[in-house]
Amino acid sequence: MGEQLGTLEELPQDYRDDMTAAGVAPLWPMMRNVLPHGAPNPVTRPGHWSYAAVRPLLLRAGELTPVEKAERRVLVLSDPGRGAGAMQATASIYLGLQLLLPGETAPAHVHTPSAVRIVVEGTGGYTVVDGEKLPMEEGDLVLTPGGEWHDHGHEGTEPVVWLDALDLPLFVYLEGSYATEGPLQAQRNRPDASQVEYLSSGLAPSRKLGAGPRRYPMMRYPWGRTEAALNEMAAYTDGDCAELDYVNPETGADVLPTMGFTAMRIGAGQRHAPPLRSSSAAFHVVKGQGKTTINGETIEWGPKDTFTAPVFAEITHEAGEDAYLVRVHDRPLQEKLGYYEERAR
Numbered sequence: 001m002g003e004q005l006g007t008l009e010e011l012p013q014d015y016r017d018d019m020t021a022a023g024v025a026p027l028w029p030m031m032r033n034v035l036p037h038g039a040p041n042p043v044t045r046p047g048h049w050s051y052a053a054v055r056p057l058l059l060r061a062g063e064l065t066p067v068e069k070a071e072r073r074v075l076v077l078s079d080p081g082r083g084a085g086a087m088q089a090t091a092s093i094y095l096g097l098q099l100l101l102p103g104e105t106a107p108a109h110v111h112t113p114s115a116v117r118i119v120v121e122g123t124g125g126y127t128v129v130d131g132e133k134l135p136m137e138e139g140d141l142v143l144t145p146g147g148e149w150h151d152h153g154h155e156g157t158e159p160v161v162w163l164d165a166l167d168l169p170l171f172v173y174l175e176g177s178y179a180t181e182g183p184l185q186a187q188r189n190r191p192d193a194s195q196v197e198y199l200s201s202g203l204a205p206s207r208k209l210g211a212g213p214r215r216y217p218m219m220r221y222p223w224g225r226t227e228a229a230l231n232e233m234a235a236y237t238d239g240d241c242a243e244l245d246y247v248n249p250e251t252g253a254d255v256l257p258t259m260g261f262t263a264m265r266i267g268a269g270q271r272h273a274p275p276l277r278s279s280s281a282a283f284h285v286v287k288g289q290g291k292t293t294i295n296g297e298t299i300e301w302g303p304k305d306t307f308t309a310p311v312f313a314e315i316t317h318e319a320g321e322d323a324y325l326v327r328v329h330d331r332p333l334q335e336k337l338g339y340y341e342e343r344a345r
C-alpha cells in the first residue's frame, strides 16, 4: 500500500519499442491513473454559466443560423476541466441551452440517449413525445426518454429557451449514440398526462387486470405544482433545504434510467451543506440568487444560471433570497452499477 510503482522511463528503450510494436503496454506505470486510492480523481471541474452572458449569444445564433440549418439550435455548456467544445458538462451529463423562435419547429427524431428539458424562459413552446403535446412553461421539466419520438414547436410570440440535459456522454462512450429522423408527429387531441391521469399526487388511473406499471406514464412535471409542494414542505423542514425528487407517479422510481432530478428550495439566509456524493451534479436556478462553494471555489449565481459540481465535491449552498433550483444528477446510473455512495463531510 502506498508503494511507488515503477515508471515507463525505468524500462529499457528496446523493451519499450518492442512492446509498442506488439501493441501492448505495461499497466503498472498507469495503474494509479485508472485506480487512484480512496476516491476517484475527476477530470470535471466546477462550471458556471451566467444566463445574462449566454442569452445574447443564443439570440445571436437565432439571427445567424436558421433552425433548418441547425435542427437543434443549441449552445453546449462545456466542462471547464475538458475545455471549450467538450460535449459534456460532467463525465455523464451533457447540458445545452436551446433556442426556438416563434413559428419554428425542430424536426422529429428518436435517439438512444435520454433527455430532459428544463424551461428557462418564454411561453408558447411545446414538445411532442410519442404524440402527446407537452406545453413548456417556465421551470417545467419535460422528459424525452431514449427511444421515444419527439419534436418541438413554438406557438408564442417571444423566444423560448430551455436547458437540455442528456446522458449523451455515456452513450458516446459506449459507442451507442445515434438518431433516426422522421416526419412531425400527429398530436393527440387532449391535454398531457400531468393534467389528466396524474393530476393529484397519490392518485393514478385505475389499473386493469394484468396491466403492469408504465415505464414513462408522465412526461411533463409542471413547475407551478413543484414550487407549491416545495413551499409547503419548507414550512416543516426546521430551517434546512426542502428537496423533492421527480419520480415515476406509478412506481416511485427515477424518471429516467440514468439521470435523476431533484427540486430544491433554499430559503433566504439558509445554508445547505449536503454530504459528499459519488454522483456528479448540475444545478439550474429556476428563481432566486445566492452563492455556492464547490471544493473551495465560490460561484455567485442568479436566476436562470446553471452550475456544475464533480463527483465527491464538497458543496455548500447559501441563498441570498428564496431560491429554487433543480439538481440534475447521475445517481440512478450509479445505483444500477452498484456504487452510489455518500460520505460525511
Ligand SMILES: [Fe+2]
Pocket (backbone or CB within 6 Å): 109, 111, 115, 144, 150
Ligand atoms: Fe432529441
